[in-house]
Amino acid sequence: MADYTKMWTDLGLNHENHNALLEYLGGAYQSIFMSQEKRPEGMSYFDFVISEAHGLRIKELCDEREAGRKVIGSFCVFVPEEMVLAAGCTSVGLCSGADFAQEEVEKVIPRNTCSLIKSFFGFSLGKVCPYMEVSDLIVGENTCDGKKKAFETFKDMVPNFYQMDLPQTKTPAGRQTLKLEFMRFLNQLEEMTGKKVTLEGLKEGIAITNAKRKALQRLATLRAADPAPISGLDALLINQVSFLDNPVRFTENVNKICDQIEVEIAANQGVKKAKAPRILLSGCPMAIPNWKLPTIIESTGAVIVGEESCIGERGLRNLTDDSANTIEGLIDAIVDRYFKIDCAVFTPNQERVEHIKEMKAKYNADGVIHYGLQFCQPYIMESFTVEKQLEKENIPVLRIETDYSQEDIGQLSTRVEAFVEILK
Amino acid sequence: MRQAGIDIGSRSIEVVVLENGRVVTSRQAISGHNPVERVKELLTDITFDSMMATGYGRGIVEVAFDFPTITEIKAYGTGAAALYPGIRGVLDIGGQDTKVITLDGKGKVLKFEMNDKCAAGTGKFLEMMESTLGYEKNTMGAMAMSGKKGVEINSMCAVFAESEVTSLMAKGCDRADIALAIHQSICRRAIGMIRRQNIGFPLMFAGGVANNPCMVHLLREALGEEVIVPETPHFVGAYGAALLAE
Numbered sequence: 001m002a003d004y005t006k007m008w009t010d011l012g013l014n015h016e017n018h019n020a021l022l023e024y025l026g027g028a029y030q031s032i033f034m035s036q037e038k039r040p041e042g043m044s045y046f047d048f049v050i051s052e053a054h055g056l057r058i059k060e061l062c063d064e065r066e067a068g069r070k071v072i073g074s075f076c077v078f079v080p081e082e083m084v085l086a087a088g089c090t091s092v093g094l095c096s097g098a099d100f101a102q103e104e105v106e107k108v109i110p111r112n113t114c115s116l117i118k119s120f121f122g123f124s125l126g127k128v129c130p131y132m133e134v135s136d137l138i139v140g141e142n143t144c145d146g147k148k149k150a151f152e153t154f155k156d157m158v159p160n161f162y163q164m165d166l167p168q169t170k171t172p173a174g175r176q177t178l179k180l181e182f183m184r185f186l187n188q189l190e191e192m193t194g195k196k197v198t199l200e201g202l203k204e205g206i207a208i209t210n211a212k213r214k215a216l217q218r219l220a221t222l223r224a225a226d227p228a229p230i231s232g233l234d235a236l237l238i239n240q241v242s243f244l245d246n247p248v249r250f251t252e253n254v255n256k257i258c259d260q261i262e263v264e265i266a267a268n269q270g271v272k273k274a275k276a277p278r279i280l281l282s283g284c285p286m287a288i289p290n291w292k293l294p295t296i297i298e299s300t301g302a303v304i305v306g307e308e309s310c311i312g313e314r315g316l317r318n319l320t321d322d323s324a325n326t327i328e329g330l331i332d333a334i335v336d337r338y339f340k341i342d343c344a345v346f347t348p349n350q351e352r353v354e355h356i357k358e359m360k361a362k363y364n365a366d367g368v369i370h371y372g373l374q375f376c377q378p379y380i381m382e383s384f385t386v387e388k389q390l391e392k393e394n395i396p397v398l399r400i401e402t403d404y405s406q407e408d409i410g411q412l413s414t415r416v417e418a419f420v421e422i423l424k
Numbered sequence: 425m426r427q428a429g430i431d432i433g434s435r436s437i438e439v440v441v442l443e444n445g446r447v448v449t450s451r452q453a454i455s456g457h458n459p460v461e462r463v464k465e466l467l468t469d470i471t472f473d474s475m476m477a478t479g480y481g482r483g484i485v486e487v488a489f490d491f492p493t494i495t496e497i498k499a500y501g502t503g504a505a506a507l508y509p510g511i512r513g514v515l516d517i518g519g520q521d522t523k524v525i526t527l528d529g530k531g532k533v534l535k536f537e538m539n540d541k542c543a544a545g546t547g548k549f550l551e552m553m554e555s556t557l558g559y560e561k562n563t564m565g566a567m568a569m570s571g572k573k574g575v576e577i578n579s580m581c582a583v584f585a586e587s588e589v590t591s592l593m594a595k596g597c598d599r600a601d602i603a604l605a606i607h608q609s610i611c612r613r614a615i616g617m618i619r620r621q622n623i624g625f626p627l628m629f630a631g632g633v634a635n636n637p638c639m640v641h642l643l644r645e646a647l648g649e650e651v652i653v654p655e656t657p658h659f660v661g662a663y664g665a666a667l668l669a670e
Binding site: 396414417 | 480483494495496497498521532533534535536538539
């Protein structure tokens with residue numbers, strides 16, 4: 001890896017903290033990902049992106065900024081990437097999956113806050129996230145109460161925070177809120193770039209984003225095969241990388257790995273044993289490097305065949321209709337597309353349970369593990385409904401509530417192993 | 425054919441050897457700081473054709489001895505069903521965790537629940553309370569049977585419960601009454617887990633804590649249903665593992 005010290009200094013990263021984080025990431029990646037057997041060849045691209053996630057990729061973003069492009073950081077799949085691209089900007093994900101600078105974090109927000117929120121506070125306070133530092137605008141969306149209220153504190157910690165409101169019901173009034181917020185966001189982007197978004201720009205933004213989603217959908221569909229052609233860990237990683245990488249290059253590489261996987265499937269080859277117990281993961285998103293639960297699951301010999309999650313199918317399920325020929329028409333299409341997202345902040349949210357059932361059938365899963373981050377009220381509340389409704393259809397469910405700490409690995413392993421024993 | 429099962433718990437290790445399905449050896453030892461050495465000692469003069477390991481420390485012996493493993497949930501389910509055909513559920517309170525297991529009546533696990541990170545209300549918690557109250561080891565359960573109801577322990581955290589107990593003693597509460605209150609609070613927690621699973625009966629109460637007469641009494645009283653306690657409840661896991669050793 002090249003020496004990026006100067007770039008990191010210029011971005012204001014804290015060297016000591018940042019080195020500690022990189023060392024941890026490198027070690028975890030080696031032991032979790034590189035130790036897997038028979039990985040598809042095409043994973044080497046994603047391994048490379050991860051190895052350069054704080055290096056070359058940040059350099060690219062710095063170069064883009066040098067050339068006048070703006071970088072838009074966001075925490076959530078509700079921030080419309082089509083618009084970001086249409087405005088000539090670049091979108092990056094800021095969600096964080098590791099505990100960092102916990103003591104500092106607990107000085108500004110309560111200890112009993114979900115790990116995901118604490119994590120981005122920690123990454124910001126510890127000055128370890130180059131994506132946050134390279135962002136010209138940090139978009140926070142009003143999803144759960146935890147994030148919404150935490151942003152009141154976070155907005156004063158960074159110089160470039162933008163808050164996006166979101167509806168909580170799928171009503172006409174809710175759709176109107178989303179539309180007004182998306183239009184306000186588009187104005188914000190136009191103000192930053194000094195340029196008006198054009199019809200062609202929007203068409204192109206939609207085309208790039210849809211192509212990325214289609215590639216990821218293609219990968220998801222291939223995972224229905226038995227033996228599993230790719231591990232759940234690797235598939236999760238690809239989904240995680242989708243939030244960091246250049247979307248066009250990423251799409252090409254996802255399609256490339258899909259081409260290879262199709263050949264393997266045709267030859268009845270896989271990375272796991274045939275008839276290995278198949279798990280559908282459902283619930284909260286897993287941001288890099290939150291690989292704890294998938295690692296435990298796959299170390300039992302089971303394979304994860306799908307993620308019903310924002311970093312997974314919830315974020316890529318729907319395409320944006322590109323048929324309209326006016327700016328207003330395309331904005332409406334974008335609003336319609338995002339309004340379908342079945343995030344647990346919506347009430348009621350029955351479509352999410354239906355999606356879980358659909359995915360269970362589509363990917364031939366034997367059981368569902370519901371992953372809830374501790375103190376994530378929306379998903380933990382829903383986990384009871386999900387469990388009840390799935391059990392009514394004799395689908396085995398295991399509800400897990402955990403955080404980013406490593407202290408419960410022993411107990412989680414016992415529970416996951418026992419669940420896999422039930423499925424065998 | 426000699427089948428052996430070993431259950432490496434956080435507090436104790438149990439070994440059971442079956443010959444043609446009948447128990448010929450059963451042994452127990454404290455886990456201590458070096459469970460691998462303890463397992464070696466326990467197994468020195470035991471012969472077996474097959475072995476299955478279970479319990480919290482199963483991973484350690486999988487590495488050290490290359491024994492196959494199953495979870496204690498499956499082991500308890502299998503053991504309970506073999507000891508008592510038709511059993512519909514198991515409550516297992518061990519050294520550091522509590523498990524509630526729903527069975528299909530033939531020994532297959534349908535559903536289970538287990539405490540998360542905290543070891544509140546388990547064997548270790550009882551041991552700590554026993555020492556705080558100044559009882560001899562393994563005597564608090566019998567003493568609590570003579571306690572009067574009315575005192576309440578609200579905290580399930582070992583540290584906070586200890587200060588609660590200390591302040592109750594300072595107030596002059598009877599030791600046996602406090603001991604009863606401790607058992608009641610653990611029992612309430614276990615009942616909560618049992619009710620959430622809507623478990624069928626008869627239910628087996630197993631694990632080391634099932635040796636405690638007060639826990640058994642309170643559980644039967646609260647559930648008002650048939651609660652089976654095997655003769656040696658702490659051996660159910662090792663017995664189940666032995667049955668699954670091939």
